[in-house]
Amino acid sequence: MRRILLVEDDPKDVELTLTALEEYNLANEVVLARDGAEALDYLYCRGDFAGRSTGNPAVLLLDLKLPKVDGLEVLHQVKTDETLKMIPVVVLTSSREEKDMVASYKLGVNAYVVKPVDFHEFVNAIKELGMFWAIINEPPPGSLKKK
């Protein structure tokens, strides 16, 4: 069961994120979506993900700048859908811009993390996020459970 949905279009960022998550053996839990549309397909079990087992991810790690459907739109969709709104969403972005932050919080984001340039900080941030949301945090009912 993969319980972390990572929405990220930049392959380098994907690799760095997965490297960081490996430290807690969480890399295997990650489902990757390359853009917002794919992320929504996964969440609604449609398109390429039509056959996946039902259940919401324990956490959604969401970049803001995405092709097709951008991060804020995904966030809006998730937080206004009755079946998806309980999924914890962590925005993971390069942008420190206040307007992005304000928009995200207004839409009901659970955490807003600016990707640090420094690798150690980046790794620590990702590790802590994975650790907290996938291990420590008790996900809402209906989420995919730990093996």
Add this chain to the structure above:
Amino acid sequence: MTILRRRSDSGVSPSCPAPHRRKCAKLTCVNLEVRAEAMEPWGPQSPPTLAAIQNYGLAVLAVSMAVAGALLLDRFFARDVEVPLFLFAVAVTAWYGTVRAALLVLILSCISFDFFFVQPLHTLYISGSDLPYFVIFASFASLVTWFSAIRRRVEEQLRQARDTLQIEVAERTQQASLLNLTHDTIFVRDMSGVITYWNKGAQEMYGWTAAEAMGKRSHELLKTAYPAPIEEIRGELLASGRWEGELEKSRADGTRIAVASRWSLRRDDDGQPSAVMETNNDITEHKRREQEIRTLNGELGRRTTELEATNKELEAFAYSISHDLRAPLRHMAGFTELLQKSTASTLNEKSQRYIKMILESAKRMGTLIDDLLGFSRISRAEAHEAQVNLDQLVQEAISEIRQETDGREVVWTIGALPAWHGDRSMLRLVFVNLISNAVKFTRTRPQAEIEIGCKEQRRGQVILFVRDNGVGFDMKYANKLFGVFQRLHSAEAFEGTGIGLATVQRIVHRHGGKVWAEGQVEQGATFYFSLSKLQGDNS
């Protein structure tokens, strides 16, 4: 006067008997009031009874003297002189007295003539053959009286007209000299446009003297340019009696001027338009300034639009940097670190150092980008004005940089600071930057001394300072202190991006203040900044 008029009103004029009144009315065109005065030969002041006695006394005296004279002449010299004498008496009375008195003389003359000179003598009998004689005499005497009355009336009218004219001349002269006194340009033209009056103001403005201007057509002399067809303007003038507008005219020296012109129509007694009084004010300078202001406003609007566009571009630029520039940097740093990890055992020391330097540079670039974005954010952010307790702000700033002072001996001296009006978070950033600088540059001192205070506070402005006993700076570089990325110390000695003081300056400028510094190498530095009360604050 009052009594006299009342009597006139009641129809009993002392001087004009009822049958004659209609004639009086026909003969005169001077108003009633004037006539009432004119008919009183002894003037309006004489009491009416006294006047009557004088009048009739004159009549009786004249007749008596005529009778006496006739009798005397009849006895001693000639016969048949009585009729001319009686006519003479009538004429004298009519001339000097009133019509009534003259009529009395006529009646008395007829009686006396009949009594003293017509056979049978000393009776009042009139034979049928004498009657026509009496009628002719009476008619002739009436004619004399009537002519005399007409003469007097004409004389009165003439006098009255002369007086009225004199008063009018005096008034006009006074008005003309008054108009000459004003600084306004005033001239009068008749309905064909010929100038009939030209005051000093007009002479000063246009350069022609009254003598030169009068008699000329104003629009030809002044080469007037009208803003609308002249028929329209004339129509409005005739309809409402006035017109106002801006005209262009020429001076004697040929220069064109713009004037605010006001026309007033003057009508004669019959209500016919007779003249136009025009006042002009020179508004050339005013118009020029207006035009200037319009141009400047246009320019300002254009620049504002440009500035807004530039600001938008900058914002987009900063956003793009924030997103796109940081990602590759993060990748460089991330993969270099991974490389470092995986090659830790195989790479030699030199290669390890290279990797370390790449990492340091990447990190520094990250900091620079962050600082630059923060700096640009300060300029773009809206200021949220509020009452700010500066004392509290300083305390907050000091606790924010506690990490930097940990393990060091710092003596803080904080003076009384006023409450001020401004953007709280921005002002806080000013103190954080300045205090953090002071802490940083006193690092080499065994005991750092940092003083924060208020240098002076005047109406609407306050000057604050942050002083330290640190390494100071050379005053010849003082102008470089506040530039973006300008640094006076090497990165090895004191770290930093050179954005802190630029941020301080920008915030202070946004608060209508200035920032400056005084220092000496190794003698410490003092940073001053002034804050103005922002607009809309009346306290």
